[in-house]
Amino acid sequence: xxxxxxxxxxxxxxxxxxxxxxxxxxxxxxxxxxxxxxxxxxxxxxxxxxxxxxxxxxxxxxxxxxxxxxxxxxxxxxxxxxxx
Numbered sequence: 493x494x495x496x497x498x499x500x501x502x503x504x505x506x507x508x509x510x511x512x513x514x515x516x517x518x519x520x521x522x523x524x525x526x527x528x529x530x531x532x533x534x535x536x537x538x539x540x541x542x543x544x545x546x547x548x549x550x551x552x553x554x555x556x557x558x559x560x561x562x563x564x565x566x567x568x569x570x571x572x573x574x575x576x
Contacts, residue, residue, distance in 0.1 A: 496559070511562060529546060
């Protein structure tokens with residue numbers, strides 16, 4: 493696992509855990525970000541926000557928040573299996 497701020501552009505990642513309290517988790521949920529969701533990392537220049545996409549929904553997450561979201565890289569086979 494790594495934090496979202498370290499994810500590479502083009503990777504598919506699954507959110508595993510939020511490193512923050514209830515307020516942090518609730519804020520992400522109101523933005524449509526939940527545990528076990530799979531996202532594409534569209535843009536991560538190393539500074540500034542990380543741009544992610546899920547089923548046509550795009551969201552820019554600030555680097556501070558992204559560093560507190562733990563993700564794992566999802567292999568293409570796992571994505572196909574979960575869609576079946």
